[in-house]
Amino acid sequence: xxxxxxxxxSVAEDAPxxxxxxxxxxxxxxxxxxxxxxxxxxxxxxxxxxxxAALAERGRPVDPKRLKQTATxxxxxxxxxxxxxxxxxxxxxxxxxxxKTVDLPDMICFxAALAERKATMAxxxxxxxxxxxxxxxxxxxxxxxxxxxxxxxxLIEMIPSGAVVQLGTDPxxxxxxxxxxxxxxxxxxxxxxxxxxxQAEPLLCVLNADVVIDRVTGxxxxxxxxxxxxx
Amino acid sequence: xxxxxxxxxxxxxxLEVMAERMKAREIDVTTAASxxxxxxxxxxxxxxxxxxxxxxxxMNGIEALKALKSxxxxxxxxxxxxxxxxxxxxEAMKLGAMDLVEKxxxxxxxxxxxxxxxxxxxxxxxxxxxxxxxxxITQKGW
Numbered sequence: 001x002x003x004x005x006x007x008x009x010s011v012a013e014d015a016p017x018x019x020x021x022x023x024x025x026x027x028x029x030x031x032x033x034x035x036x037x038x039x040x041x042x043x044x045x046x047x048x049x050x051x052x053a054a055l056a057e058r059g060r061p062v063d064p065k066r067l068k069q070t071a072t073x074x075x076x077x078x079x080x081x082x083x084x085x086x087x088x089x090x091x092x093x094x095x096x097x098x099x100k101t102v103d104l105p106d107m108i109c110f111x112a113a114l115a116e117r118k119a120t121m122a123x124x125x126x127x128x129x130x131x132x133x134x135x136x137x138x139x140x141x142x143x144x145x146x147x148x149x150x151x152x153x154x155l156i157e158m159i160p161s162g163a164v165v166q167l168g169t170d171p172x173x174x175x176x177x178x179x180x181x182x183x184x185x186x187x188x189x190x191x192x193x194x195x196x197x198x199q200a201e202p203l204l205c206v207l208n209a210d211v212v213i214d215r216v217t218g219x220x221x222x223x224x225x226x227x228x229x230x231x
Numbered sequence: 232x233x234x235x236x237x238x239x240x241x242x243x244x245x246l247e248v249m250a251e252r253m254k255a256r257e258i259d260v261t262t263a264a265s266x267x268x269x270x271x272x273x274x275x276x277x278x279x280x281x282x283x284x285x286x287x288x289x290m291n292g293i294e295a296l297k298a299l300k301s302x303x304x305x306x307x308x309x310x311x312x313x314x315x316x317x318x319x320x321x322e323a324m325k326l327g328a329m330d331l332v333e334k335x336x337x338x339x340x341x342x343x344x345x346x347x348x349x350x351x352x353x354x355x356x357x358x359x360x361x362x363x364x365x366x367x368i369t370q371k372g373w
Binding site: 122 | 242244245249251252255287288291313334335338
């Protein structure tokens with residue numbers, strides 16, 4: 001059988017990759033904006049030091065306290081930028097292994113860090129309800145992160161400003177569950193669930209995952225297998 | 232007379248240091264950490280220029296620009312953005328922004344734009360005063 005050309009690849013086959021690229025773009029753009037803000041503050045502090053040096057040249061003494069304060073503020077922004085770059089590096093490497101055993105509570109914490117800026121921009125607070133115990137699933141790490149991001153992003157975009165989103169993860173019979181909860185919903189949970197399903201369908205399929213409303217808790221509950229079938 | 236500026240950004244560290252540097256250049260600067268705060272300030276005070284960050288929580292720069300312009304169509308707004316694109320620039324200008332500056336901003340360049348905003352505001356005030364006088368003269372028939 002002749003190898004299929006790229007033009008023969010169906011939309012459905014392409015869909016997870018398209019989702020992944022959009023996810024990569026969205027996270028990269030958010031990271032670059034955050035970095036720009038840190039750089040802008042460092043730039044202003046550098047300018048302030050120049051201003052103080054110029055004043056000193058003209059005979060006005062510089063208060064050492066002011067210099068220390070500026071150094072502290074620069075160090076704070078450097079630390080902030082370092083944290084952003086660490087997350088960026090971890091995110092970039094999430095695509096390295098197509099299938100891997102991942103610590104789910106750790107991934108949830110990472111997801112919250114990646115989504116923090118998006119949540120802040122929407123006036124939403126993310127609260128993590130992760131237990132100390134770690135547990136793992138064998139999955140496609142990049143696509144799972146993408147699916148979790150889509151769930152959280154959709155929720156953030158559909159809830160009012162000032163709302164709190166709680167998220168957590170627990171092991172279950174199938175493998176693991178990740179839940180998203182928000183008390184200040186203006187919309188029926190089904191509307192949010194449908195919006196998530198619409199966007200996440202290719203990812204749910206590729207991860208053999210499912211997303212439902214937990215009738216007991218009212219949370220949006222995502223379920224992933226302990227071991228992905230075709231790994 | 233010093234230029235009167237309202238600096239709006241949710242990054243308080245940025246606000247503090249930028250305001251300090253502007254004050255050292257004899258710019259009369261007021262700061263606001265949100266678009267809502269800025270909107271409330273422009274109701275009480277008149278500014279030569281509003282320097283507005285594009286990416287802010289709850290109400291972003293474009294929404295804030297629209298709200299500022301609806302309150303005061305003559306207000307001179309300079310937008311600050313992390314990534315200035317042609318598309319963003321065109322959108323901002325269409326909405327009435329005076330200029331778009333990319334972060335990190337060069338204070339010399341920004342100060343020059345503030346001076347231009349001041350001059351533009353003065354021209355608008357003179358024009359309005361002239362129109363008022365002309366209207367009074369026409370009505371009174373002197």
